[in-house]
Amino acid sequence: MITRAEAAYLGAVRAFQNPMLDLLHKRHAPLVVSLLSVLFTAERPTVPVADAHTEVGDALDQLRAAGHQDGLPVGSARDLCRQWADAGWLVRQVLDDDVEVYRLSAHAVGALEVAGRAGGARARVSQSRVRTVLDAVGRLAHDADPDVLVRMARLDAEIRRLQDELARLQRTGTVEPVDDEELLEQAENVVHLVRELPADFARVAESIKAMQRDVVSALRQDERPTGEILREYLARGEHVMESTVEGRAFSGALRLIGDPQRLDEIADQLDVVLRHRFAQRLPAAQRTELSEVVRRIEQGLDQVFTAQREASYVITGQVRHHDPLRDRQVDELLREVMTGLQTWLPDARRGQAVDPLRRLPVAEVEHLRQTAGDLRPPQAPAALPDWADDEPDVSTDEARAWGGPHYAELDAHLAAHADESGTADVARAFNAAPDALRRPVDLLGLLEIAHQRGMTETDELAFVDAVRPDGSRRRFAFGAVTTTTKDPAHE
Structure with missing residues (x-):
């Protein structure tokens, strides 16, 4: 059977295995706390790895120059940061832009908070702190009690209290001032709670x-x-x-x-x-x-x-x-x-040459093909079609029918379908155009003209039927667009 003393001791041992208490228990804890608090701030929650090594190295040089040799560990800034990461105080991660950064772990944040509270003003047993406890206990009891009558009684009492306060304010028109000392206590309590977030x-x-x-x-x-x-x-x-x-x-x-x-x-x-x-x-x-x-x-x-x-x-x-x-x-x-690295590193020296890999490992293949594949295709390619040089070329009209938008005709057609204010609906104008101006590419031309003139998109969905030069049809849907037919360059 475990005694109370043994149980308390085992609990304390488990607690000190936590990286937060381990950080504060180390010989160089003041250095770790000070450097981490300088390196990471609320505005700077993550620090690039290279910048962190440089800044920690500069801080160590400044401390050595100031005569603080005894409290400083041996090793470079890179080694210190790696030790802190291995101990669970720093976390390395790669951001979306492939930049590797350090950030504080939850244990390090807690350790910095404990050190900050211990080094600053001590928390006092104040009215604000006691009220926080009482409010928390009251809310806990309110949420945990399933008795409907008890909850109704509490709500009635709270309503009467608020009604009395409202009646007093309506009667006197003044707010009772709160002493500055009490406000200071409440502000310190809020700061104490916020530091734990x-x-x-x-x-x-x-x-x-x-x-x-x-x-x-x-x-x-x-x-x-x-x-x-x-x-x-x-x-x-x-x-x-x-x-x-x-x-x-x-x-x-x-x-x-x-x-x-x-x-x-x-x-x-x-x-x-x-x-x-x-x-x-x-x-x-x-x-x-x-x-x-x-x-x-x-x-x-x-x-x-x-x-x-x-x-x-x-x-x-x-x-x-x-x-x-x-x-x-x-x-x-x-x-x-x-x-292999653990076997090689203990005896390795700085600048020591590494034997290169002379040959690749032999692949373990159970069976290799013994005959080469037939490079000839399974059947001969199809014969090229006959081409007569004296055949007539494609006519200019046929080429233009399959070409780009008819901007001039589209601009005139859009102006003809504008209302009195000079506003035209692109979908309605396109559907009313002749087949020669209702090609899919002409729809893009109309939208381009509307974009240049200044177009307005609506929440409605517009449908248009385009006609290709060969007579095939294609239906398109897009957000309804209206535009002005006035050229903004001439206004």
């Missing part, structure tokens, strides 16, 4: 990416029928947000903050707060955090939605091109390459 959004995005990796890994190792794989994994790809605990929690929060109108209301409310006289007593950093609340929410939403789109795309693509045999061959080849 980036880590929450990052955890949701990483949970989606982890689910994506699990699905792809399971798909590569799966030997079930293809139809069953398609049904299961395409379903998970379509409902990726509901496949994780963090995703389901985020979906619930999204119903509250996902409405753009709601975000606009929050921005207006924060503007009212920052224009109040008490806001001048807030530190500049806290005022900046309050002004960027909406932008932080939007960035977090975009981060989660991007991870969701990428996961759906990767899972769907993997299912479409799933080949278990080929995937296993690729995995085995990559493992052989990694094993």
Whole structure:
């Protein structure tokens, strides 16, 4: 039987295995926290890999020049960034434009938040903080209690309270002022809550990416029928947000903050707060955090939605091109390459030459063809048709009938079918034209003239019947267009 002390110890061991606490527990934790906080900001959530190595190297040189030799690790900036990525503090990813970037993991965001709270002003037991707890407990009890009478009583009490407040305002016409100290406490509480949002959004995005990796890994190792794989994994790809605990929690929060109108209301409310006289007593950093609340929410939403789109795309693509045999061959080849590198690297020196591959591996072919294929075609090609040089050439009229649009005739015809204001309907004018002006290419000519004169598209769908010179007909449909018959160049 496990004692309470042993259970607490095992729980603490598991907690310190978390990359967030591991980061804060390291000897060089102050350096890691400081460099990550300088490298990544709310305006710069991702940094190109090459830029990150350069900036970290410059920061290390500045710290060494300032005399901070003892607290700095040995190694280049590239090595440090790779160590941070291996430890789970940085995440490498390739963007759509094939640029490889670093971004903070959820563990690193949480560690920076913990360090920021510890180094800044301590949270106080204030009226605002206690009210937040009480409101949360009341909402939890309200949502969890299935008793209809109890809920009706609570709603009646809330209605009476609001009616009393409305009656007082109508009677006195004044709003009771709130003490500046209490407003400061409420603002600090809001800042404290907002600081936790980036880590929450990052955890949701990483949970989606982890689910994506699990699905792809399971798909590569799966030997079930293809139809069953398609049904299961395409379903998970379509409902990726509901496949994780963090995703389901985020979906619930999204119903509250996902409405753009709601975000606009929050921005207006924060503007009212920052224009109040008490806001001048807030530190500049806290005022900046309050002004960027909406932008932080939007960035977090975009981060989660991007991870969701990428996961759906990767899972769907993997299912479409799933080949278990080929995937296993690729995995085995990559493992052989990694094993060879691990064997070669420990004894390798900088600048050491690598023996090139002298010959390609011999293909394992069970049987080769022993006879060459017959290069002759199975039958002779068809004879060329006879051509008489004295045959008459194509007439000019026939060539013109199959040629481009008759712009002059089309312009005159369009003007003849304009109303009193000089506006003509392209489809109606085309259908009323003679057969010689109703070729498919003449329809393009009319649309080109309308574009040059200034055309207006409507929501209606227009149908026209075109006639080719050989008498064949073709029906076209397009968005109805009206145009003016006046040349804007002569106005």
